Amino acid sequence: MTKRAIISGGSIGGLFAAAALMRAGWQVDVFERTDVELAGRGAGIVTHKALIEALQAVGASTEDLGVSVQERVAFDKAGQPVARIDYPQIVTSWDRIHQLLRVLIPDDRHHLGAHVAGYADHGDRVEAVLTDGRRVEADVLIGADGFRSSVRGQMLPDVQPEYSGYVVWRALAHEADLPAEVRDAVFPHFGFYAPTGTQIIGYPIAGPNNDLRPGHRRYNFVWYAPVKAADLADMLTDASGHLHHISIPPPLVRDAVITAVEAQAREMLPGPFVQILAQSERPFFTPIYDHASPVMAQGRVALSGDAACVARPHVGMGVTKAACDALALARHLADGPVEEGLLAYSAERVPASKSAHDRARTLGRFIFDDSVPNPDGRSNPRLDEIMRTTAINVA
Template sequence: MAELLVAGGGIGGLAVALAAAGRGYRVTVLERRDAFTELGAGIQLAPNAFRALDRLGVGEQVRERAVFIDELRLMDGTTDEVINTMSLGTAYRERFGNPYAVVHRTDLYQPLLDACRRTPGVELCTGAAVTGYEQDADRVTAVLANGERVGGDALVGADGIHSAVRAQMIRDGEPLVSGHTIYRSVIPMDRVPEHLRSNAVTLWAGPGWHFVHYPISGGREFNLAVTKDDGAREAVTGRPTPADHVLAQFPEIGPKAGLLLRLGEQWKSWVLCDRDPVPGWTDGRVVLTGDAAHPMLQYAAQGACMALEGAVHLGSVLDCDAGDLPQRLIDHNYALAPRTARAQQVARAMGREVYHPAGVAAKERNAEIGSLSQAELHGKVAWLHHGTP
């Protein structure tokens, strides 16, 4: 039986483990933390994510925890006016074959983790930080921080945007700091006034900032995320931030959006980072996936979706003799690289052109997007939401 090593036990790493185990591999997941957990709050899942989750055998479990959204709303954050809404109802589901949903991040992670624990071919190891790798023509060895070495037929670097596997393979330094700070809060839904509740992902676009919110946790909680283009140059992850500091960053926010923003509590802040697309994510028997391969800004809401797609596609190429693996990994890389590179670039462009324009550019955005029909809006996202062939 061929052996696969996976560096990183996040969403992408666990998805790879399930995909490979389904192809007959014995999989060892090497997680640097002392427990398999997932940090964060709300996450959006487009139809391409559900298509991948179904292939991994956990689609129904995620659906049971999800909130299925009726529409995506784009609002003018300073005037409270509706720019346009994209319906996610019957026509959308028929076109893309699956719904659009939002979940708490743990409601995606836990079904993947539970499935891995149920799968005999998957071994989950904590306290196993991969710092690099060694390989020859026949085997690869993951080198751990504690000095241990773990051997296998292939190694998947699913160790995130600060990937040690990528650092050795590509040597492109630290991630790029976007200059955008995001503040996140999750509050009980019963704190939200009835007239401000909706089964929608609502985005308020302002000059150099935006605010997005939606229900999660089966509708029991309300996810708030507000982002400022503040020129931040230092990467920050989950820093507790006082509510008065958050509110002070958005003086132009309109009355309705401002009311919702003021509901936030126990805010935490992140500074968003990504990397430039690269065409190659393989080195012999080693391949990158998810944020280790193609980290992207949040603006296309596709980071987790792309990680799930990539895991399923990687699983399909692993259905082979171990001796063919290096070429199969190259084939996987070059099948997906144009799509993920486009998603990375589109995410950046959406931040500039849809979420944060000011003045005349904002008026032009409102007119252009406001004029689109439902069919045209669905056409704009078709290349993303259909998923990888």
């Protein structure tokens, strides 16, 4: 008899798990709480060999995946290059990966506006319980519902995301809007600015509708900036005075918060990055949290992607880690009892996730290393290590 899986969460991790399980012969239903397709959101994603192989393994196209960058270049406060290394890599967008996976899932198996509140594991089957009262039965439930996962909340209530003390501001600028000197010197590269206490990385990605033509692409601006927990509360408060827990939807960020960060950017960042920000669509921020679950399965229920473990974005592993989780799930569930397969899955993926999580924390600590005066990004004692180990596959 065909086995049935329910996946809570229809972002990249959920779609990857769905596509991998479908190829292993499972009938899969994806429940996504958002009631519209997730297309058109998100910014840049770095790819790794493992991600490209995982896309191919689930039958997704990898043609026109993104923009090829050849070099990593670090700049100083004056906007001058201070270090270069060769590191060819394809950089793409969240949208592109989402779109490549979404077409693999039949519409009648992809349920929008379906919010999983919890589950009941009956031993021989599991029931997902939806907030609208529906109870849906399956052989396995996968919690791919992100870092504030309801499934993890029930399975491992003690595992809570921890605030790191800094946020990431992201913005996208259209290539055509950038001054010629920024287009020439900064745009084509995977760029860094690494003085003590803050950090920029940035790279080109496709334009809207995956437009890869020169002149039509966008620059993905990523800025790590320290924010004390008390100040974070103000940034997370919307214009009506409502304080959002953990993160705030970008359209609700108050204009005053955006104005303040633009002023801070003019003071702290090299000219080319200030110009990129000035030409960007409205920037948005995400507080950096992380967590690592000690197990990724219990009974007939598994966790994958960010629900299981969030590695800070320095390692650029969010999507690749979710992809590797999906392939491992499908492999361990290909035959044999579900519970045994999930135990083997957890044993394989917990150490891999933890390694990405720990490496990302180390890279985060490097931002605030003040052992050597480095006010302008020229004297970072770890610059070479940062450039060689940021956004590489570590799991």
